[in-house]
Amino acid sequence: xxxxxxxxxxxxxxxxxxxxxxxxxxxxxxxxxxxxxxxxxxxxxxxxxxxxxxxxxxxxxxxxxxxxxxxxxxxxxxxxxxxxxxxxxxxxxxxxxxxxxxxxxxxxxxxxxxxxxxxxxxxxxxxxxxxxxxxxxxxxxxxxxxxxxxxxxxxxxxxxxxxxxxxxxxxxxxxxxxxxxxxxxxxxxxxxxxxxxxxxxxxxxxxxxxxxxxxxxxxxxxxxxxxxxxxxxxxxxxxxxxxxxxxxxxxxxxxxxxxxxxxxxxxxxxxxxxxxxxxxxxxxxxxxxxxxxxxxxxxxxxxxxxxxxxxxxxxxxxxxxxxxxxxxxxxxxxxxxxxxxxxxxxxxxxxxxxxxxxxxxxxxxxxxxxxxxxxxxxxxxxxxxxxxxxxxxxxxxxxxxxxxxxxxxxxxxxxxxx
Numbered sequence: 001x002x003x004x005x006x007x008x009x010x011x012x013x014x015x016x017x018x019x020x021x022x023x024x025x026x027x028x029x030x031x032x033x034x035x036x037x038x039x040x041x042x043x044x045x046x047x048x049x050x051x052x053x054x055x056x057x058x059x060x061x062x063x064x065x066x067x068x069x070x071x072x073x074x075x076x077x078x079x080x081x082x083x084x085x086x087x088x089x090x091x092x093x094x095x096x097x098x099x100x101x102x103x104x105x106x107x108x109x110x111x112x113x114x115x116x117x118x119x120x121x122x123x124x125x126x127x128x129x130x131x132x133x134x135x136x137x138x139x140x141x142x143x144x145x146x147x148x149x150x151x152x153x154x155x156x157x158x159x160x161x162x163x164x165x166x167x168x169x170x171x172x173x174x175x176x177x178x179x180x181x182x183x184x185x186x187x188x189x190x191x192x193x194x195x196x197x198x199x200x201x202x203x204x205x206x207x208x209x210x211x212x213x214x215x216x217x218x219x220x221x222x223x224x225x226x227x228x229x230x231x232x233x234x235x236x237x238x239x240x241x242x243x244x245x246x247x248x249x250x251x252x253x254x255x256x257x258x259x260x261x262x263x264x265x266x267x268x269x270x271x272x273x274x275x276x277x278x279x280x281x282x283x284x285x286x287x288x289x290x291x292x293x294x295x296x297x298x299x300x301x302x303x304x305x306x307x308x309x310x311x312x313x314x315x316x317x318x319x320x321x322x323x324x325x326x327x328x329x330x331x332x333x334x335x336x337x338x339x340x341x342x343x344x345x346x347x348x349x350x351x352x353x354x355x356x357x358x359x360x361x362x363x364x365x366x367x368x369x370x371x372x373x374x375x376x377x378x379x380x381x382x383x384x385x386x387x388x389x390x391x392x393x394x395x396x397x398x399x400x401x402x403x404x405x406x407x408x409x410x411x412x413x414x415x416x417x418x
Contacts, residue, residue, distance in 0.1 A: 002114060006249040007307045011299070014309065018252050021277055023049045026057075029282040034077030035060075035068065036284060054252065054285065055263050059273055061287035062230060063320045066094040066333070075099060081280040090134040090229060093329050093391060098134055098229045101280035107134070107232035108250055109142025112225040115238040115246070115305070116201045118172055120147025125165055125197065127153045127175030127183075128204070128327075134229045135204065135327070139174040148172070155179075162187035162194060169196035176327055177202040177211050177222060178357020184218065201225050201236075204327035206315065206356045206417060226315060231274045231286055235312050240304035244295040244311030251276050253312070254285070255294055258319040267296040271319040272312070291316040321411045325352055325361055325392055332410040334389045338363065341385045344371050344378060349404050350394070353414040361394040366404055 009017070027045035029036035039058055047053055060068075060078075068076030074089060074097040081101055083089070088100040100106060118124070124143045128135035130152055140150045151170060153161055161183045173180050180200055187194040200215070200222045207224040215222045223237040226245055234253065235245035247253050255270040256263050264270035272290045276283050298311040318324075322331045330350060339345045347366040354360045363386055371378075379396050386394045 002117075003306055007111075007309065009308060011308070011310070014249070019049055019051070022054065022252065022275070023047075025275070025277050025282060026284060028080070028279070029284050032080035033282065034072060036078065036282070038077075040284075051252075051254070051263070054275065055254070055256075055261065057285050059256070059261050059285045059287045060283065061320070062096075062228075062289045063287075063322065063331070065096045065230075066331075069095075069097055073097075075281070078283065079281055086280065088134075088137065090137075091132050092134070092229050093334070094331060096229075099281050100134065100137065101278070103141075105141045105145035106278070106280070107138040107141060107227065108248060109138050109225070109227060109233050110145040111142075111248060112223075112227070112233055112236035113139075113142045113146055113148075113174075113201055115236055115307070116223040117199050117221065117239060118143065118146055118148055118201070122146075122148040122172045123168065123170040124148050124150045124172045124174055125153050125161075125168075125170040126150050127155060127161065127173070127179055129155045138227060138229070138232065139201070143172075143174070158182055158186045159190065162190055162192050165194040165197065166192040171196055171198055173197050173200040173202075173220075175200075175202060176204040176357065177207045177215075177224075178205060178326075180220075180222075181211065181214060181357070195219075203227060205324065208356055208417060211356070224314070226312075228288055230281075231276050231283055231288070232278075234272065234274060234288075235314075238303060238305040238307065242295075242303040242305075242311060243297055244313045246303055246307050246311055247309045249309060253310075255292065255312075256287070258291065264293070266294045266299065269293045269313075269316055287319075289318055289320045289322050291319050317413070321409060323350075323352060323411045323413050325359060325390075326357070328391055330361070330390050330392065330411060335363075335410040337389050338382065338385050341389075342378070342382055344368060344373070345382070346401070347404055349409065350411045351414055352412070355416050359415050361390075361392055363394050363396045364399050364404060365396060366399050366401055369401060 026048045030040040090098045130136040203225045226235045227233045233248045252275040254273040272288045292312045295311040302308045382396045
């Protein structure tokens, strides 16, 4: 069944093991980082040894990272390993910087890949970007830890992707589900055989039921993984699907009230908050901004694959409006930045619509009434600014004054999740 001993522990054994390490990790973060040394100044780490005591600690939210990192570059004082001893530094949209230590699988993705059937000797076609952001390196590290060989395909170049799969015959894929579908459809169009791919681990966007069925019809076992650049693996699926995603064995996961600190009751939706035991970037109570909930059934019923950890109900939206579009986060602050670049804009709102993987990002703008300049030129300038700020292409439309909703939202997710 390809399980390890951590995955078949009882809930009591798992909880005891994690909480025994918690006080030591809080002490480590306090002693070795500028940031946690400051916010834990009046906290006795030895007293943080239960979930109740953990819940008394402040939450550091992803939405705060950019500001903290500007004050204390490049990591906001949250790194315990100095820059010259790190393997890599990444930059995600925001901008937000993330460190990578000198570990083969520092982001712990091997567990998710192994659950999906990846093993030594596999050739993995990795289509995450190797440029700036850590996604590709996260999956590659996990694959290497299992003894897999990785082809660094990167993003785009659909025809070349199909040709490479046809020639190299990789049996595994990592990337977004929509891009795998696009590659396979292009291969069909070109008369290329890409049937060597029989398993895939996907992340970066939702794996919809219709898309999962499409892959199944092509004899490809696709499982979804939930991970972030900050804390690594959070939860994953196995081919024997259960309700929800299995929580990683090496984290403490809490579900707390959105934009609050209080843990939510089992089964209720709240923000995913993670504590990791990393020695390079020891994040304690890190608020991801993602919404999810613990599946109550997982308290008493293991996953069909035999793994016994609790399960979460997958990704249920963003607590802070930050939205993932084609694998990239778009923050409300970025919308505000675009508005500042163009004083002609009175109000703006990003609307994401369409099917997952084929979505369209539209920046709807209300202009100031006195605008008399060439609107086509202004539209092109705003399109360019939007791409520079978000790294994504967007349509720009000009709306009637007072036509945009006055609900405080800068980003609206109107995608179809069928």
